[in-house]
């Protein structure tokens with residue numbers, strides 16, 4: 001039996017908007033990637049804890065690509081929603097946009113996926129409510145999260161196999177067009 005009543009995606013949809021102040025900048029005058037990562041973690045926590053009604057921890061971050069630089073003075077908005085739920089885990093999709101308020105230009109700087117796990121009072125993973133998918137987009141995102149999980153599992157298994165079997169000839173073949181020298 002489900003521990004909690006199912007909740008729709010919209011129940012936990014969360015947006016955080018923050019002004020990029022000078023102390024967030026790197027030596028090049030653009031915003032540190034770490035500042036954006038910290039904001040992503042916050043918005044992921046907010047969405048996951050709203051859905052689960054529990055304290056949540058970050059267990060995995062999937063593909064953070066910084067596609068465009070963010071400038072001091074930009075207003076950065078992070079839009080998060082629960083894309084998938086497992087038993088205790090939730091995949092939170094986050095879209096980050098940066099807006100130059102003077103020119104009105106809006107840049108999509110990145111999209112990424114955080115896996116959060118809900119914990120109970122005993123500090124152990126605890127079951128989260130089912131997710132009610134109300135739109136085609138909700139269904140597509142849920143299915144895409146399943147594919148992403150499967151790809152990650154396959155990738156991890158492949159990397160483990162590579163670690164076990166180190167074949168010099170095979171490695172030399174794979175690296176023949178790379179900028180390295182095997183001694």
Ligand SMILES: CC(C)(COP(=O)(O)OP(=O)(O)OC[C@H]1O[C@@H](n2cnc3c(N)ncnc32)[C@H](O)[C@@H]1OP(=O)(O)O)[C@@H](O)C(=O)NCCC(=O)NCCS
Pocket residue numbers: 057058059060085086087088089090115117125
């Ligand atoms: C997250 C954590 C509780 C998982 O503990 P665990 O003993 O592996 O528990 P389980 O095996 O039951 O896994 C719990 C869930 O996490 C998922 N999970 C575990 N490792 C994962 C990973 N690397 N990527 C994605 N999901 C993962 C499992 O699939 C499971 O999901 P489900 O319940 O929906 O099926 C534990 O690893 C932890 O406390 N990690 C530290 C978290 C933290 O401190 N984060 C802050 C980062 S600085």
